[in-house]
Each structure stands twice: as structure tokens, then as C-alpha cells.
Amino acid sequence: MYRRTVLAMVTGAALLLSACTGTGGSSKGADAKAPTDPAKVSGTIKVLTVRTDLVQDGTMDKYAAEFNKTYPKVKVEFEALTNYESEVKIRMNTENYGDVLLIPAVIKKADYPKFFASLGTVEERGEKYRFTDFTTVDGKVYGQSPVGVTPGFIYNKRVWREAGVTEWPTTSAEFLTALKAIKSKTDAVPYYTNFAAGWTLTSWTYVNGSVHCDPQATTKLAEGDPWAENADLRVGDTLLHDIVKQGLAEKDPTTTNWEESKPRTAKGEIATQWLGTWAIVQFQDAAKKAGVNPDDIGFMPFPAQTDGKFCAAVAPTTTRPSTSTPSTRTPPAPGSTGSRTSPVTTRTIWRSPRSRTPRCPRCCSLTRTRA
Amino acid sequence: MKFIEVDDSRGADVKQIDNQSETGIYAPEYRQKLVDLARGATKGGLDDFFADLSERWTEAQG
Numbered sequence: 001m002y003r004r005t006v007l008a009m010v011t012g013a014a015l016l017l018s019a020c021t022g023t024g025g026s027s028k029g030a031d032a033k034a035p036t037d038p039a040k041v042s043g044t045i046k047v048l049t050v051r052t053d054l055v056q057d058g059t060m061d062k063y064a065a066e067f068n069k070t071y072p073k074v075k076v077e078f079e080a081l082t083n084y085e086s087e088v089k090i091r092m093n094t095e096n097y098g099d100v101l102l103i104p105a106v107i108k109k110a111d112y113p114k115f116f117a118s119l120g121t122v123e124e125r126g127e128k129y130r131f132t133d134f135t136t137v138d139g140k141v142y143g144q145s146p147v148g149v150t151p152g153f154i155y156n157k158r159v160w161r162e163a164g165v166t167e168w169p170t171t172s173a174e175f176l177t178a179l180k181a182i183k184s185k186t187d188a189v190p191y192y193t194n195f196a197a198g199w200t201l202t203s204w205t206y207v208n209g210s211v212h213c214d215p216q217a218t219t220k221l222a223e224g225d226p227w228a229e230n231a232d233l234r235v236g237d238t239l240l241h242d243i244v245k246q247g248l249a250e251k252d253p254t255t256t257n258w259e260e261s262k263p264r265t266a267k268g269e270i271a272t273q274w275l276g277t278w279a280i281v282q283f284q285d286a287a288k289k290a291g292v293n294p295d296d297i298g299f300m301p302f303p304a305q306t307d308g309k310f311c312a313a314v315a316p317t318t319t320r321p322s323t324s325t326p327s328t329r330t331p332p333a334p335g336s337t338g339s340r341t342s343p344v345t346t347r348t349i350w351r352s353p354r355s356r357t358p359r360c361p362r363c364c365s366l367t368r369t370r371a
Numbered sequence: 372m373k374f375i376e377v378d379d380s381r382g383a384d385v386k387q388i389d390n391q392s393e394t395g396i397y398a399p400e401y402r403q404k405l406v407d408l409a410r411g412a413t414k415g416g417l418d419d420f421f422a423d424l425s426e427r428w429t430e431a432q433g
Contacts, residue, residue, distance in 0.1 A: 108383070108390060110387070133379045137383070193406055199399060200399075201406065209377040221396075240409075241406075301372065310373070312373070313374075
């Protein structure tokens with residue numbers, strides 16, 4: 001998985017590199033093309049990432065080393081942000097937002113051409129990559145996700161087992177019953193909202209599609225009422241509300257700490273969190289660091305079934321998982337003034353066979369072009 | 372377990388509605404309000420909370 005991410009990044013960065021040499025002037029909706037001779041490209045590229053853990057443990061340096069095999073004269077810098085979404089949102093108004101980044105969720109899709117360079121047409125990219133429609137504006141693709149993810153609950157299997165719950169709940173009511181059992185039979189906080197981090201709550205929007213196993217769920221958001229009786233968001237929001245209302249979440253949500261929540265979940269102090277497949281690896285790592293069993297980290301889908309089956313919507317990663325987003329900045333072309341005309345963004349798409357089940361954080365990269 | 376891909380061709384429209392309605396389904400505030408409501412930090416009922424969201428959303432759909 002890391003390997004794939006690297007490849008995606010390299011690809012993205014390569015495309016970006018061209019952006020700095022190719023377009024001059026305004027690059028609104030400009031195409032980014034790879035340079036013909038990567039060995040001649042020099043400069044520094046800055047990658048913004050949510051993966052604080054990978055920057056700290058040196059994994060990102062290995063990615064950079066891999067990148068440097070193709071681009072020996074390009075220096076790669078990583079900046080990991082714990083509050084990625086909120087910080088980058090603000091920095092998007094300045095010049096200081098890296099060269100490759102995850103596309104902040106608040107950026108309107110129609111605005112992608114204002115900020116990012118195109119990686120190609122949806123026809124050509126769609127043949128090779130998944131999720132191209134998520135970043136396509138007027139037939140051009142502006143980002144690429146290296147990873148597909150599905151939303152779901154990270155939970156501590158040992159704690160759930162100790163509470164006597166051995167089957168995944170199939171309804172919201174069953175889920176609440178399970179959390180109540182955890183509260184009464186264990187010392188764990190049954191559910192942790194991670195309220196303070198913010199994006200952790202935003203991730204409840206990604207129940208969309210999974211609740212009723214509906215591939216047209218987003219069309220329904222556009223045409224219907226997301227909070228109508230039994231609509232996906234209402235079902236998800238009601239569950240979150242009831243968890244908190246029934247005293248099954250942490251006592252003081254305002255003082256939550258995302259980074260700490262990982263080892264706490266691994267150790268069984270926290271039983272459950274709504275996150276996504278991307279979080280599994282991080283929580284397993286946290287378990288190893290805390291000296292507890294990484295196999296205790298479990299993952300379950302939203303408690304709803306359609307035709308007797310759980311369902312999970314696979315989608316490109318968004319930025320909020322705190323876990324991981326690298327950003328790079330486009331190396332200035334030799335002789336360039338370094339002045340930036342417009343940013344290019346890429347959401348990286350996972351490039352493995354379509355049949356694979358996606359996992360892991362999504363990364364989009366955004367790049368900027370320089371004149 | 373079934374995996375599906377949700378069609379995102381209307382994704383831009385959704386973001387547009389989201390922006391115009393100032394609902395913020397891709398931002399944390401509305402659910403922080405929901406949690407505050409649930410834990411009694413603010414007053415109000417869940418039905419009213421949803422009704423307000425519904426009203427703003429459907430108005431923005433035009």
C-alpha cells in the first residue's frame with residue numbers, strides 16, 4: 001500500500017513538474033504534462049500531508065528517496081498537518097499551501113480549474129484509474145486519489161467481546177444496545193466522537209450510500225432532502241445524536257485528542273470510533289507502539305443491511321483523516337522567477353486492479369504552476 | 372459485505388447546494404452543533420434541528 005502511494009505521488013509530481021515549465025502566465029485549467037527529461041528538472045517540491053505519523057517515522061523520506069531515483073535534482077519537502085482541512089482551507093487564500101496536496105473538501109468542484117492543473121481528460125484517465133469522476137470538471141480530471149476507502153467503525157474487538165457482543169449490529173438500535181453493553185460491562189468509553197478534531201465529525205457525511213446500498217445516493221443529495229425520514233444523512237446523524245444523548249460517548253467532547261485516541265483505542269480505553277478503512281493501519285501501528293495486540297483493532301460497517309447484506313461505499317480518500325497527506329511543491333523550472341501563477345491540484349487515484357478492495361487514506365494532491 | 376461505488380457526477384451540484392445553503396456537510400460545525408444538542412450543551416430538539424437543515428438545503432436546490 002505504501003508502495004502504491006509512492007507511485008501515485010511520483011506520478012502526480014511528475015505531472016506537476018511540467019506544470020511549472022509548460023504554461024507560463026495563467027494556467028487556469030491548464031494541462032500538466034510530464035517533463036521529457038526528469039533528470040534535468042531541479043528545484044524543491046513541497047507536499048502537504050495528513051500523515052503526521054509517516055513524516056515522523058521516516059517513511060516519507062523513503063518516498064522522497066524513491067522519487068529522487070527519477071528526479072535526482074528535486075528536493076522533496078513534506079509538511080504534515082494535524083488539522084489539515086482547517087489549516088489548508090485558510091492557506092489556500094495565500095501562496096503558502098505547498099505544491100502537491102490533498103484537495104480540501106471545502107473547495108468547490110467547479111473551482112478546481114482555478115486552483116489546479118488538469119492531469120488529462122476523463123476518457124484517457126478513466127481507462128486506467130478509478131474515481132476519476134470525483135475530480136472531473138468539464139471533461140478534465142484535476143486530481144487523483146491513490147487510495148480508495150470505505151467508511152466504517154474502528155473498534156476494539158477485545159472490548160466488544162468482553163461486553164458480550166460478537167456479531168456486528170445490523171441496525172442503529174442494535175448498535176446502541178451494543179454500546180450500552182460496553183458501558184455496563186467494561187471500563188471503556190463506548191464511543192469517542194473526537195469532537196475537537198472536527199473532521200472526525202464531518203466523516204459522518206460518508207454514511208452516504210452505505211445506509212441503503214445506493215450508488216445514486218449523491219444524486220439523491222442533489223435532488224432530495226438529506227434529512228427526510230430514513231434518508232442516509234438523517235439515519236447517520238440520528239445514530240450519532242443518540243449515542244451522545246444516551247451517554248455512550250466521552251464525557252467532555254470539547255477536550256478530545258485525535259492522536260491520543262489511537263493508542264487509547266488500541267489499549268481498550270476507547271471502544272469505538274466512526275472513521276474508515278484508512279484508519280486501520282494507523283490504529284494497528286498505535287497498538288504496536290503501545291505494546292498491545294494490533295489484532296484487537298477491528299473494523300465494521302455502518303449498522304444497516306440491504307437485502308440481508310452490509311454495504312459500504314467505496315470512494316477516493318478525502319483529506320480529513322488525519323493521517324496522511326503528503327504535499328509537495330512544484331520545483332521551479334530552471335531559470336524561472338519562482339512566481340506562482342496558479343495552482344494545480346491532483347487528487348491521486350489508486351491505480352491497482354479495479355477488483356481490489358480499497359483500503360487506506362486518500363490523498364489528493366494539488367499542485368501549483370509557476371510561470 | 373457488498374461494496375459499491377457511488378456515482379459522483381452530481382457531486383459538484385451537491386457542493387454548490389451545500390455552499391449556498393450554508394449547511395456545511397463537508398465541514399464539522401453542523402455536527403458539532405448536533406453533538407452539543409445531544410449532550411444538552413444547547414437547547415432544542417432533534418426534529419427541529421433536522422427540519423432547519425432540510426429547509427435550508429431544499430431552498431438552495433431552487
